[in-house]
Every structure is written in structure tokens, then in C-alpha cells.
Amino acid sequence: MSSKTYLDIDVYEATQRRLKYIFDEFDNVLVAFSGGKDSGVLLNLTYQYAKKHGQLNKVGMYFLDYEAQYQATIKYVQQMFDELKEIKHYWLCLPNSVPSATSMTTGTWIPWEKSKKDIWVRKMPKEKYVINEDNVPWDYKPATSDYQAQEDFTKWFSSKHGKTAALIGIRTDESYDRFRAIKSNHKVNSYGDKEWLVSKDSETVNAYPIYDWSVKDIWVCNGKEAFKYNKIYDLYYQAGMKINEMRVASPFLSEGLSDLHYYQVIEPDTWAKMLGRVNGVNFAGIYGKTTAMGWKNIKLPKGMTWKQYLKFLLKTLPEQTRKDYQKIFKTSIEFWDKKGGVLDDETIQELQDAGIPLEIKGKTNYKTNKKAVAFHDYPDDAPVKKFRTVPSYKRMCITIMKNDHTAKYMGFARTKAQEEKRRKAIEKYKNIL
Template sequence: MSSKKYLNINVYEATQKRLKFIFGEFDNVLVAFSGGKDSGVLLNLAYDYAKRHNQLDKLGTYFLDYEVQYSTTMNYVKKMFDKFDDIKRYWLCLPNSVPSATSMSTGIWIPWEKSKKDIWVRSMPEMDYVINEDNVPWNYQPATSDYQVQEDFTKWFSSKYGKTAVLIGIRTDESYDRYRAIKSNNKVNSYHGKEYLVGKDDITVNAYPVYDWSVKDIWVCNGKQAFPYNKIYDLYYMAGMPINEMRVASPFLSEGLSDLHYYQVIEPNTWAKMLGRVNGVNFASIYGKTTAMGWKNINLPKGMTWKSYLKFLLSTLPKQTRKDYQKIFKTSIEFWDKKGGVLDDETIKELKEAGIPLEIKGKTNYKTDKKAVVFHDYPDDAPVKKFRTVPSYKRMCITIMKNDHTAKYMGFARTKAQEEKRRKAIEKYSKIL
């Protein structure tokens, strides 16, 4: 992993150099626009650059519509599409599989699902650049994951128009995972050795021109350049939301549950429709900022261990959901007992001081200074600062209470069984249509 390196130019100038390379290298430049502050700045920057250099014919943008979104956001997106009517535009309204942490029985929800048309939060947009289930130009299956749909769309776009750079407004200071993804020295698909370019296939490359910007840089740029921006951020500010927590993504992601109640304050009409649209929304709103949604400091019921409490929580779940969690938890127990995971010296010291038995296996084959650790007796709790990195029955309880069906909280990726389940759901759904 490479460390941060500060240059003698500011982030705006650095991005202009990246845009110069991108527009000179690729036949097309396609901006992934979410309606948020980062992608909004990126779209404005790309448009201004293309206009200054007579390259608007290369530029395009797309917006993935999740149906349940603030009307303020939708007004901003439409304003931007109207303003930039001299570039290629695509507005995707598709019944994709979208992660949801509001329900105990399922980990997804599907916007724009035809069978739910009578309870859609919004009507289907009717602009001529809208792509919906009836006019998809690539091989699309309903219930495809939203991330896969974006990749399928961008690859279709490059196959139609030629070599394409897909501009994505990701900033690495938002999370360590984003920083690691862009700055990793071990990437096998980097394009021309440039860390902000990642190849998806021979003619499709993801580009991250503002990866080194801070949230302050974004707002300074908006102010100095007088760029139009989503006014939902003004409403967030007036509602008391911290600037680093402001987001416009799908509201049902686990990361956004603590902010779900803002819909009630900012757009009560939208909130009223949401209640009947997605399972568990009201509960998630009420308890999203409390221990009931799985914060680390949840209180254990009297007379129970975390292991016995886990058994109780599992008993409250639907049969298939319970089996899915049990399989994940069994995998975790066996992994930490036989292979072990890596922990830093500070965490190991905290565990020893807490009297939790562990075995240190020393260095690992991974490129890390952390040590491999095994737990032959799976801990009931782990009273350490980096709680999420250490296995425990308490962590399992939190995973259930967060409705985290893929155990992302525990560091799991989607399993092959879950992928197969999703594939079968797609097949079943397509036969119904």
C-alpha cells in the first residue's frame, strides 16, 4: 500500500491534468452521476473541460434512479440533465436488486418493480432518455444487482460508442476501503500505470479524477465555480446533520439507516409513501440511531450470555433467514479456530488484558505487519477499540440486529450460495413477466 504523497499543485489543478489525459486517451467520457455533491462537482468539471476544448461530442452522463429519493434530489438531477442537453444522457429506471437493511426477512428491495406499480413512490419519468424495463438496449434481467447493472450498462455503452472512461466521483478520504482500492500497489487492472484508472475490459475503464479531494474541497469548488448543487444539502445542514454524514444514496443501506428519519422532517409526503413501499422502514427510522439497530454498546438482557442471546435472536427469524445466518456464523467459528485472522498488536494486547484466550501464530503470508491469531474458544464479547475486527458472539448478535444479511459487518463478502440464490431469483422473476 502506498502512502499519501503531497504535490506542489492543488487538487483542482491535479484533476484538470487527469481530465486532459482522459479526454485525450478515450473516445468517450461517461460520468456516473448520482445527484450527490461529489458526482455533481465531477460532472460540472468534465462538462466545463469538454466545452473549453471543443470535446462535448465525447461526453455523456447517466443517472441510476432508485425510485425512493428526495424530490429535491430529483429536481436537481433533472436540472442538470436539462442544462447539459448537448451531451449524451441516460436515466436508468430499472427493477434492480438493491441492498436493504430495513427488513429481517430479506436483504434486498426492488425499485420500479412492475407488480408494485400501484405503490411506487414516484411515477416513472417519461423523458426520451429514460431507460426502463421496456426499452433496455443490453441483455438485462430484472433483479440484477444495482452494481452489476451499472457495469453492464457502461460496457454496453463502450461497445456501442467506442473506448470509454467512466468517471466516478469517489473520494478516498470517505473510507479506508476506498483509499485502499485506489492506492493499492497490487492492482492487476490499472490502466497505463495510473492509479486513478482501473480497467473493466479492453474498452471500458473506470476513472476516479477527484479521489484525493476532501469534502471541504468539494464545497470550495462549488462556491468558487458557482456550480449548481443539490439543495438537499442545505436542508440537511438546517436539520443539524454533520457535513461528513450527508449522503443521497439509496436510503435503505445499512450505512444510511441512522439518517432515515430525516425523510420525515424534510419530505413528509415522500416519507408517507415510503412506509407502504419497503418492509421495515418505520422500525428502522425509529430505532436507526439507537442500540436496537445493533450499535456496539447494546445491553445484554439479564441472565444471558451473548451466545445464548444469539440463540434467542436466531429463533425469532424466518426459517430460511435463520439457516443463512447459521451457515455464516459456523464459517466464522471454523475460520477463527483453524486458520485464524490478522490483528494488530494493540488489539492483541487488549484481548490479553481482558483475559480472552487466544493463540498467536506469528507473521502471515499477507502483506501486513499484523499477526495471525486463532481463537479455539470463540469469544462471547471482545471489549476492544477495534470491535468489528475481532470475532465474538456479540458481533454476531449485532449482525442480526442490523439486518445485515450478508454479514458485511463481520467482514464477509457475498457467498457463492447467496450468488446462486440471487441467480435463481432472477430466473424466477423473468419467467413471471
């Protein structure tokens, strides 16, 4: 794993250099625009650069519409679509499979699903640049994951228009996973010597020009350049939310549950429609910031170990959901017993001080200073600062209580087999109707 390297230029200038490389290297520059602060700055910077250098003909933008979103976000997105008239526009309203942590029985929901049209949170926009299930120009199947749908769209775009850089406003300081994804030395699909470029196929490359920005950099740029931004952030600020906690993405992700209740205050009409649209929204809105949704300080029922509590929680779940969790948990136990994971010296010392038995296996094949550690007796709890990095039955309990069906909290990701299984199940159900 690469470490951070500090340059003698600021992030704005670094991004200007990256944009120059992108515009010189690619036939097209397609910006993924979510209506959030990061993608908003990236879109504005890209448009600003292209206009200054007479290359607006290369630029396009697309918005993946999740149906259940703040009206303020939709208003801002529409404003940007209307004002940036010289570039290509794509507004995707597709019935994708989207992660949801509000329900105990399913880990996804499907926006713009035709069979649910009577309870859609919003009417589908009708502009000519809207792509929906009826006019999608590439080989699309309902219930495709939202991430896969975006990748399929960008590949279709490049096949039609030529070599394309798809610009994504990801910042690595938001999570270690994002830092690792961009800075890893083990990427097999890197583009040239640019760690912030990732090839998706011979004509399509994902680009992360603002990966090294901080949230403060985003707002400084908005202020200095007088960029337009989503006014929902003003309401968040007035409500006392910290700037690093503000989100406008799909509202039902596990990362956003603690802020879900803001919909009820900021846009009560939208909230009312969301209640009848997605299973478990009301519960998540009420308890999203409490131990009921599985935060680290969840209290263990008196007289039980975390392993015993896990067995109790599993018994409360539907059969298939229970089996899915059991399979994930078994994989985790076997992994940490046989292969082991990597932990830093501070965490290892904390575990040893707490008397938790472990085996230090030494160096690994990964480029990291961390050590490989195995747990032959799976810990009940892990009283360490970096709680999520250490296996424990408590971490499993939290995973269930967060309705984290893919165990992202434990470091898992949904496999292609899981995606295909879910897609086939949803297709089968739709055919029955």
C-alpha cells in the same frame, strides 16, 4: 497495502491532471451521477474541463434512479440533465436488486418492479433518454444487482461508442474499504500504472479522479467554482447534520438507516409512500439511531452471554434467513480459527490486556504491517477501539439486529452464487404471478 503519499499540489490540480490523462487516453468519458455532492462535483469538473478544451462530444452522464429518493435529489438531477445539453444522457429506471437493511426477512428490494407499479413512490420519468425494463438495449435480467447493472451498462456503452472511462465519485476517506479498493497493490485489473484506474474489460475502465478528496474539499470546490449542487444538503445542514453524515443514495442501505427519519421531516409525502413500499421502513425510521438497530453500545440482556443472545436472536428469524446467517457465522469462526485475520499492534495489545486468548501467527502474504492473528476460542466480546475488525459473538448479534443479510458489518460481501440464487428466486416468483 499502499500508504498515503502527499504531493506538492492540491487535490483540485491533481484531478485536473487526471482529467487530462483521461480525455487524452479514452474515446469517451461517462460520468456516474447519483445526485450527491461527490458525483455532482465530479460531473461539474468533467463538464468544465471538456468545455474548456473543446471535447464535450466525448462526454456522457448517467443516473441510476432508485425510485424512493428525495424529490430534491430528482429535481437537481433533472436540472443537470436539462442544462448540460451538449453531452449524452442516460437515466436508468431498472428493476434491480438493491440492498435493504430495513427487513428481517430479505436483504433486498426492487425499485421500478412492474408488479408493484400501483405503489411506486414516484411515477417513472418519460424523457427519451430514460432506459427501463421495456427498452433496455443490453442483455438485462430483472433482479440483477444494482452494481452489476451499472457495470453491464458501462460495458454496453463502450461496445457502442468505443473505449470508455466510466468516472465514479468515490472518496477513500469515507471508508477504509474504499481506500483499500483503490490503493491495494494486489489489483489484477489495474490500468497501466494508474492506481485510480481499474479495467472492467478491454474497452471499459472505471476511473476515480477525486478519490483523494475530503468532504471539506468538495464544499470548498462548490463554493469557489459556484457549482450547482443538491439543495437537500442545505436542509440537512439546517437540521443539524454533520457534513460527513449527509447521504442521498438509496435510503435503505445499512449506512443510511440512522438518517432515514429525515425523510419524515423533510419530505413527508415521500415518506408516506415509502412506508407502504418497502418492508420495515417505519421501524427503521423510528429506531434507526437506537440500539434496536444494533449499534455498538447495544446492551446485553441480563444473565446472558453474547453467544447465548445470538442463539436467541437466530431462533426469532424465519428458517431460511436463520440458515443464511448460520452459514456466514460458521465461515467466520472457521476462518479466524484456522487461517486468522490481520490486526494492528494496538488492537492486539487491547485484546491481550482484556485477557482474550489469541495466537499471533506473524507475517502474512499481504503487503501490510499488521500481524495475522487467530482465535481458537471465538471471543464473546471485543472491548477494543476498532470493534468491527475483531470477531466476536457480539459483532454477530449486531449484524442480525442491523438486518445486515450479507454481513457487510463483519467484512463479508455477497458472492456471485448468492446473487444468482436470489435472481432465480425472484424470477420464479414473478413467473408465478
